[in-house]
Every structure is written in C-alpha cells, then in structure tokens.
Amino acid sequence: MGVVxxxxxxxxxxxxxxxxxxxxxxxxxxxxxxxxxxIAFIGDAIAHAGFPGVVAAYMLSIxxxxxxxVAAVGTALAIGYVTKRGGLRQDTAIGVLFAGTFxxxxxxxxxxxGYVADLFGFLLGNVLAIGPxxxxxxxxxxVGVMVVVALLWKELLYATFDPLGAxxxxxxxxxxxYLFLALVALTIVVSLxxxxxxxxxxxxxxxxATAQMLTARFTRLMIGAGLVGIxxxxxxxxxxxxxxxxxxxxxxxxxxxxxxxxMALGQRGLIARRRVRAGGDExxxxxxxx
Amino acid sequence: MTLQPPAEPVTTPAHLxxxxxxxxxxxDAAHAHAHADVWLSDVSAGYGDRxxxxxxxxxxxxxxxxxxxxxxGAGKSTLLKLMAGxxxxxxxxxxxxxxxxxxxxxxxxxxxxxxxxxxxFPVTVEDVVMMGRFPRLGPIRRPGRGDxxxxxxxxxxxxxxxxxxxQIGRLSGGQRRRVFLARALAAEPxxxxxxxxxxxxxxxxxxxxxxxxxQQARRGKTVVATTHDLACVAQRFQQVMAINRSVxxxxxxxxxxxxxxxxxxxxxxxxxxxxxxxxxxxxxxxDAAAPGERHxxxxxxxx
Numbered sequence: 001m002g003v004v005x006x007x008x009x010x011x012x013x014x015x016x017x018x019x020x021x022x023x024x025x026x027x028x029x030x031x032x033x034x035x036x037x038x039i040a041f042i043g044d045a046i047a048h049a050g051f052p053g054v055v056a057a058y059m060l061s062i063x064x065x066x067x068x069x070v071a072a073v074g075t076a077l078a079i080g081y082v083t084k085r086g087g088l089r090q091d092t093a094i095g096v097l098f099a100g101t102f103x104x105x106x107x108x109x110x111x112x113x114g115y116v117a118d119l120f121g122f123l124l125g126n127v128l129a130i131g132p133x134x135x136x137x138x139x140x141x142x143v144g145v146m147v148v149v150a151l152l153w154k155e156l157l158y159a160t161f162d163p164l165g166a167x168x169x170x171x172x173x174x175x176x177x178y179l180f181l182a183l184v185a186l187t188i189v190v191s192l193x194x195x196x197x198x199x200x201x202x203x204x205x206x207x208x209a210t211a212q213m214l215t216a217r218f219t220r221l222m223i224g225a226g227l228v229g230i231x232x233x234x235x236x237x238x239x240x241x242x243x244x245x246x247x248x249x250x251x252x253x254x255x256x257x258x259x260x261x262x263m264a265l266g267q268r269g270l271i272a273r274r275r276v277r278a279g280g281d282e283x284x285x286x287x288x289x290x
Numbered sequence: 291m292t293l294q295p296p297a298e299p300v301t302t303p304a305h306l307x308x309x310x311x312x313x314x315x316x317x318d319a320a321h322a323h324a325h326a327d328v329w330l331s332d333v334s335a336g337y338g339d340r341x342x343x344x345x346x347x348x349x350x351x352x353x354x355x356x357x358x359x360x361x362x363g364a365g366k367s368t369l370l371k372l373m374a375g376x377x378x379x380x381x382x383x384x385x386x387x388x389x390x391x392x393x394x395x396x397x398x399x400x401x402x403x404x405x406x407x408x409x410x411f412p413v414t415v416e417d418v419v420m421m422g423r424f425p426r427l428g429p430i431r432r433p434g435r436g437d438x439x440x441x442x443x444x445x446x447x448x449x450x451x452x453x454x455x456x457q458i459g460r461l462s463g464g465q466r467r468r469v470f471l472a473r474a475l476a477a478e479p480x481x482x483x484x485x486x487x488x489x490x491x492x493x494x495x496x497x498x499x500x501x502x503x504x505q506q507a508r509r510g511k512t513v514v515a516t517t518h519d520l521a522c523v524a525q526r527f528q529q530v531m532a533i534n535r536s537v538x539x540x541x542x543x544x545x546x547x548x549x550x551x552x553x554x555x556x557x558x559x560x561x562x563x564x565x566x567x568x569x570x571x572x573x574x575x576x577d578a579a580a581p582g583e584r585h586x587x588x589x590x591x592x593x
Contacts, residue, residue: 154421165401169422
C-alpha cells in the first residue's frame with residue numbers, strides 16, 4: 001500500500017490527483033457528445049486556440065484560465081458561427097482558425113524574453129505544477145460545466161441525435177449548439193494544465209470511444225466514459241509518479257491502452273463483430289455497419 | 291438517368307394550364323387563412339441561389355390528411371421544412387397553427403427522412419420515443435411517470451413494445467418508421483409533418499401507420515406527409531398536393547390523381563400501364579419496362 005499512499009503525503013500530488021480526476025470525468029462527459037456529434041476536430045481546434053490566451057495571460061500577469069477561457073470560448077463561438085454562416089466547408093474554416101490562432105500564440109510566446117518553462121507546461125501538460133488557487137478555479141469551472149450538462153442532457157441528446165426533429169418541436173438547437181461549443185471550450189480550459197493543448201483532444205474523445213465498444217445505450221455510454229476517464233487519470237498519474245515520466249502523456253497512454261483493449265474484446269469490438277459476421281446475423285453494431 | 295427520346299411526346303393540355311385549372315384555386319384565400327392549420331401565401335424558398343419552391347400558396351384545414359407528391363427534387367422536403375420552421379422562406383408568408391413557423395413548435399411533430407437519421411447512434415427504441423416528450427418537459431425537468439406512460443402507449447400503438455430496449459440500428463426499415471411515428475405520437479402534437487413515412491416499408495407496416503394517421507386526423511389533428519407511393523395516396527389520403535417546384539394541383543385525392551395532372555407534376559417521369567398510373571419518379575427504369583407500357587416524356591423541368 002505504501003506505493004499508493006506515500007505520494008498522498010505531498011500536497012502537489014493530492015492537487016494533481018484531484019485535478020486529473022476532475023479532468024478525466026468532465027472531459028469524458030462532454031466528450032461523449034463530442035464523439036456522437038463527430039466534432040473531434042473542433043475540439044482539437046478549440047484547444048489550440050486556447051494557447052494565445054494562455055500566453056497573453058502570462059504577459060498580463062493574470063490567471064492563465066482567464067486568458068484561456070476568453071480565447072477558447074471566443075474561438076468556439078467563432079467556429080459555431082462560421083459553421084452556420086460561412087460559405088466555406090466546415091473543416092476548411094476550422095483548419096484556418098485552428099492554425100491561425102495557434103500561430104498567434106507562438107508569435108506572442110516568442111516575444112517574451114527569457115525562459116518560460118511554465119508556458120511549455122501548457123503545451124504538453126504539467127499536472128504536478130497546479131497551485132492551490134488554480135485548483136479551486138478549475139474545480140469551480142469543471143463542476144459548473146457538469147451542472148450545465150446535468151440540466152440540459154436531454155436537450156443536448158435530442159439536438160445531437162436528430163437536430164431537425166428537435167428544432168421543429170421547439171428545442172432551441174442553434175442556441176444549444178453555441179452553448180455546447182462553449183462547454184467544450186471551458187472543458188478544455190479545465191484540462192489544459194493537466195494534459196496540455198496537444199493531448200487534450202484524447203481526453204475528450206478516447207473515453208467515449210472506449211465506452212462505445214462496450215454499450216449501445218446513451219446513459220451507459222456516458223457513465224462508462226466517465227469511469228474510463230477517471231480510472232485512466234488516477235492510474236496514469238500514479239504511473240507517471242512511479243516511473244518519473246510526463247503525467248499528461250501517461251494518462252493519455254492509459255486511456256489509449258484501455259481503448260485498444262475494449263476495441264479488441266468489447267461486446268461491440270472487433271472480435272465480437274467478427275463473430276456476428278461469421279454467424280451470418282445481420283445486426284447493425286455501430287459506425288461502419290450502416 | 292438517361293431518357294430515351296419520347297416515343298409519343300405529350301404537351302400540357304390547354305385545360306391544365308395553371309390559371310385555368312379548377313384545382314389550382316380550390317380554396318378561397320381569405321377564408322382558408324382564418325381556418326387553416328397550415329397556411330402558405332405566395333411562398334418561394336431555396337438553398338443558396340437554387341430555387342426549390344416557387345410561389346407556393348396553400349391552406350390545410352385542421353383534421354386534414356394531406357399527401358405531398360412530386361418527383362425527386364420537386365421540393366417536397368423543402369416544403370415540409372418550411373412548415374416546420376427549419377427553413378426561412380425567401381418571400382411570402384407562412385402561418386402554422388395560427389402563428390409564424392416555430393412559434394407553436396411544441397404542438398408540431400416533425401419526422402425527418404430515414405436517410406437523415408444516424409442509425410448507429412447509441413439509443414434504444416424507447417429512448418427515441420421518449421425524445422418526443424422532451425420539448426413539453428422543457429429544460430431541467432426529468433421525464434416522469436406521465437412521460438413514461440405516453441412513451442409506452444405510443445410504442446404499443448405502433449406495435450413496437452417488444453423491441454423497446456433494442457438499439458435502433460438493429461431494426462428493419464419498417465420498424466424504424468414505426469419508432470419515429472411513435473415518437474411523433476408521444477409528443478401529442480396538433481400537426482404531424484412526416485417526410486416519407488411510408489417509403490420502402492412492407493405493406494403491413496404501411497397499413498398500420500396509415501390507420502394511426504387516419505385516427506389522428508379523425509381526432510382533428512392535421513397530418514402532412516410527403517410520399518412517392520401514389521397507390522397509398524389514392525387509397526389512404528383525403529387530400530393531395532402535387533408539386534414540382536410550384537403547386538401543380540391541390541385538392542381531394544380522387545380529383546388530383548388523374549393521369550394528366552400527374553404528367554404535369556412528374557414531367558418526364560410518369561409511367562402509365564393500361565390506363566392506370568402505377569409508377570412515378572426516378573425509380574422508373576426503361577430497361578425493365580414491360581411491352582405495352584406508355585411513357586410520358588414532357589420537358590424536363592430544370593433537373
């Protein structure tokens with residue numbers, strides 16, 4: 001038990017454990033809708049768009065999450081607008097915004113004289129560096145996101161599954177779309193310090209993708225994704241501590257390993273599909289089977 | 291598809307010209323406006339710079355069972371989307387249940403075409419039908435006993451209770467349409483807007499769905515459905531609107547469904563066998579045509 005309990009004597013480790021568990025759950029819950037909507041690319045774009053906000057916050061000496069929130073939510077709403085109104089293909093418009101905002105962050109970064117290790121932490125994640133004030137802010141933000149999802153889960157579900165039917169029956173699908181993109185942006189802000197800009201998309205996508213291999217029911221999918229998210233966060237953090245390696249990357253690797261495991265052995269995974277096909281049973285099991 | 295040269299070109303008979311056809315002005319505009327559940331006045335709409343519907347005027351009274359027919363690309367789905375408030379018209383006015391489209395949305399149930407639904411989505415039959423209850427619940431409130439009863443009742447009506455825990459991708463085409471009709475029923479709307487509800491399904495299911503829609507119409511609910519199936523229209527719908535970008539004919543189904551009107555609605559895609567109109571639209575295939583079939587090949591209306 002020593003290897004498990006000993007690290008808990010360190011404040012930084014306890015903070016890291018709370019932060020990564022929070023990130024694991026919030027990302028998995030919001031990520032369930034991201035996966036079902038097929039907007040992983042948008043999640044990645046919003047994460048990269050947070051970078052200039054983080055750098056600007058550093059330069060202005062304000063908390064990083066304020067800068068990141070402004071930049072990420074702003075970009076998320078811009079993506080929502082371009083998607084609806086723009087004459088461009090959605091992925092083209094997002095690609096332009098994505099690279100442009102990130103380049104602006106790198107540009108700002110390069111104007112800072114001297115070595116800024118803190119900012120590198122936001123690219124690749126450094127959950128062990130989270131301070132007590134930052135942690136409180138992240139918990140408030142993360143819980144806020146969860147509360148909004150808890151209040152609007154059914155509207156988000158209907159709008160995701162059948163946007164036309166939902167809109168026609170009075171669900172404010174357009175406003176929900178913007179709200180959801182803002183939730184994705186805030187989720188990413190909560191996750192930036194723990195896993196970093198480059199890997200945060202994995203935290204959003206992988207738990208839900210893993211759960212999809214195990215169940216075909218929405219509520220179970222979301223709960224399963226949450227469990228995968230929190231288990232990966234805790235296991236990954238301990239592994240990174242024991243092995244003295246990067247925490248964000250280790251958490252993502254644990255999630256990836258769980259995904260591969262589920263894909264191979266899950267009841268909706270590869271082996272199960274092969275068995276179904278061999279049995280000649282025409283059963284739709286998921287994407288690709290239509 | 292390629293069309294062979296017309297064996298027997300048919301031009302629009304003079305008595306079918308828009309201004310003179312008796313069915314075109316079957317409804318008196320002012321009277322219809324006051325009583326209609328669905329009212330469109332000189333509505334044009336489209337996507338980008340492509341016109342899908344041109345100067346549509348129509349009034350659908352409460353308790354109507356109306357089929358919207360026409361070839362692919364005629365604007366059937368667009369018309370339904372306008373009624374559902376999913377698309378804004380370029381010009382003209384629309385009123386749905388006495389208000390602009392969308393205002394009375396909770397009294398409207400819209401069912402999209404089956405092709406537009408993600409059948410791999412992780413929801414069960416029961417989950418989908420329950421969605422019909424969400425709009426009336428509003429945000430925050432969770433589905434309660436009444437909602438579960440309405441869901442169970444709707445599933446019972448369409449005969450899908452036994453499959454309520456099945457993921458929707460595992461259902462047959464007919465079962466899928468049943469589930470979406472159950473969702474509409476569970477919403478207890480005053481207006482049903484159904485895009486291709488009976489396309490590609492078995493006769494038993496078609497009969498069942500039409501029985502249910504007739505029942506709703508008898509209770510004073512209004513049903514507007516697009517369809518390709520003219521046999522079903524002739525047997526089961528009271529009213530027909532034949533469109534091909536504009537309204538070709540609109541009125542009781544026995545009057546509208548005559549070969550000349552349909553020839554105009556369907557342009558070059560009408561097939562008549564021994565005096566009976568049996569097949570329309572792009573499903574029509576010349577190579578498979580039996581001897582003695584007669585083909586109408588009118589001018590192709592902008593397709």
